[in-house]
Amino acid sequence: MAKSGSTLPAGSPELLLPRWDPGQPRRAQLEAGLREAIRAGRLRPSARLPSSRALALELGVSRRLVVEVYEQLAAEGYVLARRGSGTRVAPRAQTNGAGAPAQPPPPVPAPVTGIDLFPGAPDLSLFPRRAWGRALRHALAELPDSRLGYGEFAGTTELRVALAEHLGRVRAAAAEPERVVVCAGYQQGLRLFCQLVRARGGRRIAVEDPGYPVAGWTIESEGMEVVPVPIDDDGIDVDALAAAGPDAVVVTPAHSLPLGAVLAPSRRRQLVAWARASDALVLEDDYDAELRYDRGPAGTLQGLAPDVVVLAGTVSKTLAPALRLGWLLLPAELVPIAIATRTMADGGGPRIEERALAELIASGGFDRHVRAARQRYRSKRAVLLEAIAAELPGARVRGIAAGLHVVLELPAGCEEDAVLAAAAKEGVHPQALGAFTRRYPQPPALVLGYGLPSERELREAVAVLSRAASASARARRGRRGSDRPPTRRSRSRPG
Numbered sequence: 001m002a003k004s005g006s007t008l009p010a011g012s013p014e015l016l017l018p019r020w021d022p023g024q025p026r027r028a029q030l031e032a033g034l035r036e037a038i039r040a041g042r043l044r045p046s047a048r049l050p051s052s053r054a055l056a057l058e059l060g061v062s063r064r065l066v067v068e069v070y071e072q073l074a075a076e077g078y079v080l081a082r083r084g085s086g087t088r089v090a091p092r093a094q095t096n097g098a099g100a101p102a103q104p105p106p107p108v109p110a111p112v113t114g115i116d117l118f119p120g121a122p123d124l125s126l127f128p129r130r131a132w133g134r135a136l137r138h139a140l141a142e143l144p145d146s147r148l149g150y151g152e153f154a155g156t157t158e159l160r161v162a163l164a165e166h167l168g169r170v171r172a173a174a175a176e177p178e179r180v181v182v183c184a185g186y187q188q189g190l191r192l193f194c195q196l197v198r199a200r201g202g203r204r205i206a207v208e209d210p211g212y213p214v215a216g217w218t219i220e221s222e223g224m225e226v227v228p229v230p231i232d233d234d235g236i237d238v239d240a241l242a243a244a245g246p247d248a249v250v251v252t253p254a255h256s257l258p259l260g261a262v263l264a265p266s267r268r269r270q271l272v273a274w275a276r277a278s279d280a281l282v283l284e285d286d287y288d289a290e291l292r293y294d295r296g297p298a299g300t301l302q303g304l305a306p307d308v309v310v311l312a313g314t315v316s317k318t319l320a321p322a323l324r325l326g327w328l329l330l331p332a333e334l335v336p337i338a339i340a341t342r343t344m345a346d347g348g349g350p351r352i353e354e355r356a357l358a359e360l361i362a363s364g365g366f367d368r369h370v371r372a373a374r375q376r377y378r379s380k381r382a383v384l385l386e387a388i389a390a391e392l393p394g395a396r397v398r399g400i401a402a403g404l405h406v407v408l409e410l411p412a413g414c415e416e417d418a419v420l421a422a423a424a425k426e427g428v429h430p431q432a433l434g435a436f437t438r439r440y441p442q443p444p445a446l447v448l449g450y451g452l453p454s455e456r457e458l459r460e461a462v463a464v465l466s467r468a469a470s471a472s473a474r475a476r477r478g479r480r481g482s483d484r485p486p487t488r489r490s491r492s493r494p495g
């Protein structure tokens with residue numbers, strides 16, 4: 001939606017939407033405009049929206065487009081659509097602090113039967129149960145009763161020390177224990193980051209597009225605006241970022257989700273220069289940096305610019321999402337407010353588990369586990385790529401040899417939804433690249449996570465995807481054929 005420009009009254013005096021931006025799809029603009037009007041309170045809870053027919057006429061778009069926009073906003077909880085009484089703003093859908101709109105469903109799908117190619121999932125069978133058990137017993141033995149009460153809101157002291165040492169050594173981060181704030185996974189770290197941005201007067205946060213959908217949802221649930229910025233194989237487009245002028249940006253410089261890009265050195269410098277010049281904050285999501293299969297990871301952006309970059313990490317990929325343990329490494333002046341915000345959020349984290357993680361890291365058990373996990377994932381990735389080369393020769397794999405996922409660009413003529421549906425029928429569940437995009441379309445592709453499945457399941461999955469892709473291409477050719485004018489079709493018929 002264009003930032004400036006006069007307003008266009010549409011349907012009701014309350015519904016003022018900015019003029020169309022000719023460079024953006026109208027559907028996305030209308031969705032964003034309505035969301036923003038609801039969040040800003042210009043459309044009050046329970047207010048009736050114009051009928052789809054009236055709004056379509058007013059805006060000069062198809063009725064179908066308006067219906068789809070209303071359906072999308074209903075799915076996100078912003079509006080309620082009732083047969084007979086039209087579409088209304090949801091009663092609680094209010095904004096900016098007071099009661100955030102109902103959120104889209106969480107990203108983790110219901111447990112699937114079959115082969116689950118969910119890209120965020122590590123191999124849960126690798127969880128180091130024995131080492132974790134030893135670390136927990138150590139924590140129980142070490143923590144005196146006096147440390148089982150309230151307090152240590154920034155995280156258990158030993159964990160802040162262990163993380164600072166680990167991040168300095170393994171991620172070339174500029175780390176001191178006093179600047180580490182432990183949080184409940186990356187997701188809480190991102191929420192705290194949003195609150196820091198708001199405390200500095202900001203409200204627009206840029207994200208990579210395509211990118212991690214949860215990031216956008218979390219920002220929106222804080223009543224802030226998500227600014228999608230394109231990303232390519234060299235990472236986020238910093239010129240486009242600067243042109244959009246947000247207050248902060250969330251990036252994945254070590255390995256992006258889903259494209260698997262590494263932020264190029266020139267763009268790193270450009271990003272830091274932009275942040276310093278525009279007094280913007282950068283959140284560096286370092287979610288899977290430990291998992292590298294053919295090279296060492298690049299050092300963190302935070303190491304380059306600890307004054308403007310907040311480094312966020314998690315054990316969700318290296319150990320297990322169930323632990324809900326992550327951390328932020330912050331510029332010194334933001335630490336007190338981050339600690340206060342975490343304290344207000346949930347009173348601090350689980351001290352015994354935090355102490356156990358400190359022990360696992362300090363004893364070398366964490367490094368040993370990550371070394372073993374890396375071997376396993378390297379081998380799974382190789383199996384997946386071999387199977388793709390053999391069964392799907394027309395497909396292209398994108399992304400460096402890292403993390404837990406690849407992007408598979410489908411052979412010419414395939415459609416994402418058709419391939420997904422056909423694969424699901426055979427019990428194989430990848431994700432569509434389209435599910436990770438907001439504004440910038442990508443070629444038809446699937447995101448394949450290889451963390452959870454066994455090597456045998458990965459081979460089976462690729463065989464199924466190959467059949468599904470051929471069926472989709474055939475169906476499309478068939479449809480195209482039947483769309484042609486009769487004369488041409490009859491001419492092209494053999495015989």
Ligand SMILES: Cc1ncc(COP(=O)(O)O)c(C=O)c1O
Nearest residue numbers: 120185186187212257287314316
């Ligand atoms: C890009 C990205 N960042 C961070 C995370 C980790 O999130 P959390 O620590 O909240 O489990 C994930 C997990 O899927 C991810 O894909």
